[in-house]
Amino acid sequence: MTATPDERAALAKRFDLVSIDRLRAHFAIRREAAGITARGRVEADLVQACSVTGEPVTTHVDEAAELLFVPEQEDAGDEVELSADALDSVPYTGDRIDLGEAAAETMALALDPFPRSPGAAAALREAGVLTEEEAKPLGPLAGLRDKLEGR
Template identity: 35%
Template sequence: MSHAPELSRRFSFRRLAQMPVEEKITANVTECAALAKRFDLPRLDSLSCRFRLTQGERHSVLAEGWLAARVTQVSVISGEAFDDAVAETFAIRFVPRHEFREDDGVDLEAPDVLPYDNDSIDLGEVAAEQLGLALDPYPRMQGEGLDEAVDVVPAEDEPAEEREDAQARPNPFAALASRREGKH
């Protein structure tokens, strides 16, 4: 990490003698403003995250998290700012850096695996990163949608030969559908 985190709360794994450990972090006004700038948000009104940390095998630590935030985003459709709530649950397994392998197979059902150094992690930065992952990259206000202008059926005013060409083209998903139905 090349910059100082906007929200920093160090947690020492030595505290895991009593298992599990519950931690809650809440960003203050200054931290919210800095995170809003980081994530290019007009405003971040609140961010809190509750963690349950459990010691695993071979010095690994499982962090289960529950994140809640109030943000203001800008709609990609109308360009208008709107308030939104973000709620996310997540799980991360921290392993000592010397045991971390990026080339291990990806198990989509397993928690993400991240390395740590010096027997501690920054729960504030974990919460900030999870907020970044939870934000919709294409935010839009409730009820706003893309116009139904994308029409796969040729318009009636198109020349007849173009309508016939469109109807004669094979469906690219037909082969997949037949395999799914067992019609190899």
């Protein structure tokens, strides 16, 4: 399935993206005892705003998706312990699952929450923000370094 221009524009607005130039997903669907499994890939080309400068950052998403659609229950009751290889569960109501929404959410979860443009480091430096290395605390030994260096 491929998202239409109108669908991509709506998703870009929903996920606060500059644009989504392409969004495509393909799934293999299978009914199983636990529910309906959907396994496939979500691919997208999009533009995010740099979290520092606001400049456009081109992003490519190519994400595997493995989902288990289960009928929505009013009261799930006790917590359930999941194994490491358990699929993400997606509740659904009625007699249909929404693969478009699954593709959109898979794309959104694959995005860098703090995208950086090539000019981001310089903008941060100019604003006086320290790098992680510069800000790295030495804990209880911080004063010892200065004493050893004769400061």
